[in-house]
Amino acid sequence: MGKLRVGLLGILGLVACSAFAEDWPVPDWQHDPAHYDWQAVDDYAFPARDEAERHGVRSDALLIVRDGRIVHERYTAPTRADTPHLTWSISKSVLATLLGVAQAEGRFQPMDAAARYYPPLQAHPRLTLLDLLNWASGLAWQEDYEYAPLKSSVVAMLYTRGRQDMAAFTAAMPAEAAPGSRFAYSSGDSNLLAAALRGMLEPGRYADYPWQALFEPLGIGSATWERDGAGTYVGSSYLYLSARDLARIGLLMARDGRWRERQLLTPDWVRFNRTLFTAAKGMLGEANPGGHWWLNQPLPGQATPWPSAPTDTFAALGHWGQALYVVPSRKLVIVRYGDDRDGSYRHDELLKRVLAVLDKEGA
Template identity: 40%
Template sequence: MPAKKFISRIIVLVIVFLVVAGIIYAWQAFPIISGYGAKNLASAVFVQHRDVATVLKEDLGEFPFTIGKYTVNMNDSSVTGSVWGLAKRKAIYRSGLGCTLINDITEEALRKQVYQLADTPTIQLDSLSWPYGDQVRDSAPGGINRPLLQQAIDHSMHAQKDGKSTYTRAMLVVFDGKLVGEQYANGFDEHTVMLGWSISKSLTGALIGVLVQQGKLNVDAPAPVPEWQHTKKQKIRLKDLLQQTSGLDFEENYTKPSEVTNMLFKSGDMASFTASLPLKYEPGTEFNYSSGNSNILSRIIRQTVGDKDYVAFPYKELFHKLHMYSTLLEPDAWGTFIGSSYSYATARDFARFGLLYYYNGLWKGEQILPKDWVQQSVQPSVADKLKHYGYQFWLNGYDKKDPSKRMYPDVPNDMFFADGYGGQDIYIIPSKKLVVVRLGLHTIDENLMLKEIIQAIQQ
């Protein structure tokens, strides 16, 4: 065969390969892009009441979401996303439930679902002192360098990454139970609910703690997952799910089609999706951070309290007791809260949640969580080599790149935190009497942020 003809065939084969690979990638990725955009724009518009143009510019203003087209329908409270007219995905808003992507179910069936919502107590928070209400006194406890604290907050509010704004939207500092620092970006304030992303995992972990306190669950017992009976997966304990050592073959990678993106944006029943995955490791032997584990926990909560009481349960037994009245958990199409990712609350309500753990699960004289729950929550598993994760909370363990150093070298070792994508964080530092909330679109240098705040607290 002449060399020229051979080269031509090679070029054709390469082109065919690239076209086929592109089609396969588009088939896998486009529904994720359109689903992500539709779901998050829907919640931003109908839950947060934000301006569409601003959300498109900030939250969906980077590739690959810029190749999507998102249409808001105010008449039926929905958003439809697509990529070049393909892979259409629709998210609908329902009062009291937030927004849900339509997956593995018809829109008609989804809209017909009926849930018993919790009644919100008629309490005037403006008339109650913090943390039980929103009345904040100007006087602050001693030992605070006010100018230095404000400077630390300003640095975080205006932090940049690669020359671009990180869009820090809220900063809140609680010292010794007192709200001593608070600032918001333009368009946001103390009444704005914000997406917590994986802060949701810590909320889910707390709800498991509530059920343990009520004697309905045991963390050392096998996880009550019906599909796992009489299989190797029946060895997975509730504790393994909490500590991210279930052994399930789950990849937490948001840069490509993976288990986490397929679960969040293609699956209607996220817990079942994850529960069906094969074991990659022996349960309890390997740490593998997985949003899927958290959604299995969420379904365990549902099975434990029953469908009738499930939707109201988090509010009656946790959020409303803490006066976290802004908090919203969003369900998947099967009606199970997306315990890994979709929670909304004001910065103040996220801080109240942090205070619950600061106070060891005790609130207004009621032991909401078991007395030793927080202590258990900050103990890493034997499988966690970096010692950086407990019961759905991150710990100030060791740095992944340099295990000889702490993740946050300038922050006390007893710090633990709820951490969400993009830098949604609730930091609890008992030794410094601090709870710090930072909410934004992109991560900042949190070690520097906390270092500066600690320096302003002169105990």
């Protein structure tokens, strides 16, 4: 009887463990067997050709993951599930995630002077890594794109006089404000962080570090990250990932920096990424800044940026419609790649439609 009792307890324990088991993409994503009607989502994300041409919106990929399983996936040729797609400024948030691994390894603290790791910033001794992570360096910068190329700091950095050494180009900018005193979105700040990462590492480790520290532990196999003429990763803009691999970054963040049994990021780091930078003022556009991520949290006197989504929603966003949305309260990770050429695509509209489908199905 005693042996039988122990056996039953063991079986009950296994059942209890399986009830709380987590799904992970090891080696690849599993699909949720439930059926959902995604027509309203696809109608918005993948409009008919004439409508897409009229509005300048084109989705290349849409991947929806709920609780670690794919519930919907669609692509527009030539993009496929294994196609590395240019993420543009999503690169910035992935860089912040990589820095989170370095921070967990004890390589830096956010309040460290940036010049400690990147000596060309010695002219700005009060500038900290925290300031750069909040896009608050105070350095002069114009984040204008193809519609205003002549005065654009980012166009000059990426394509003309700054492209051989993007961090040095940014470090040479004059100070316009005290570090940490104001928010000013800057791809230059991100590339200073990418250069500072080199100074945190042992000689010879920089080239392989993104793979050893982040991509390989997550099973990411599609990553290509371009470097500038000085060998520094273009942390602002030039990371390529498949939609499925980018979703792995989202799942890591949704689960507070844990990947299976490994705590790659400290929970404090993830909380920092999701903490509103209150020195930002006024309506900033698509969302509000956290630590190199974008948050669905209102600044004082402001409405919630995406009213149809929970306020714990946060995102990595990139030029021409690239987006990685994370909704922890709904266990959701959504990747949308696009080629948008106007401002008609709305984050809130996509999120509203996705949540409506899941609410209808009781998910």
